[in-house]
Amino acid sequence: MMFESIATWACRGVSAAIVAMSIATLAACAGGGGSADQAGPQAAASSVALPADANLDYRLGSGDKLRVIVYGEQDLSGEFDVTGTGRVSLPLIGQVQAAGKTLDEFSQEVATELQKGYLTSPKVSVEVLNYRPFYIIGEVDKPGQYPYTNGMTVLNAVAVASGFTYRANQDRVFITRDGAKETEYPASQSVHVLPGDIVRIPERFF
Known part of the structure; x- marks a missing residue:
């Protein structure tokens, strides 16, 4: 009777171990499937790296048409073209380099030139009306x-x-x-x- 009980418990122990191993195997398979799914889109992604200049700030160039506003100075404000030499001809200060500069850089340059004997503390705003193609x-x-x-x-x-x-x-x-x-x-x-x-x-x- 004692041997029969021991044998019964042994069989139950083996069965429990088999069930545990089966669950572990299924969990491992499920985890492996998830990794494969996650790797799929990465493998399909473009192999071309995104260069550092992919999102550069816009820089002015010949052919752009600008609106320059000098606050409180209507005679100094207006619409101007960036010429083939990359410059803009403005009232009082004449030719100012625009090509290769951002809008902020150009507006600061105009303000700096206006401070040279013309205005004490000019405020300048610049926007692009028409871009070159x-x-x-x-x-x-x-x-x-x-x-x-x-x-x-x-x-x-x-x-x-x-x-x-x-x-x-x-x-x-x-x-x-x-x-x-x-x-x-x-x-x-x-x-x-x-x-x-x-x-x-x-x-x-x-």
């Missing part, structure tokens, strides 16, 4: 020159050019900016286009 070439349906709109991204630029062709590599783009070397970027809403940019959509390899 951007260009998109390569594998889009309608390559060419297009008006720039504030906040434009590379995907917006592709949409303006009527979308990708069937040959387009939709993972990456190349941008030439300010005459510098062409740079590769991911085709992403995180990458902004600036006025004067040349955006090239490459062909994919079949």
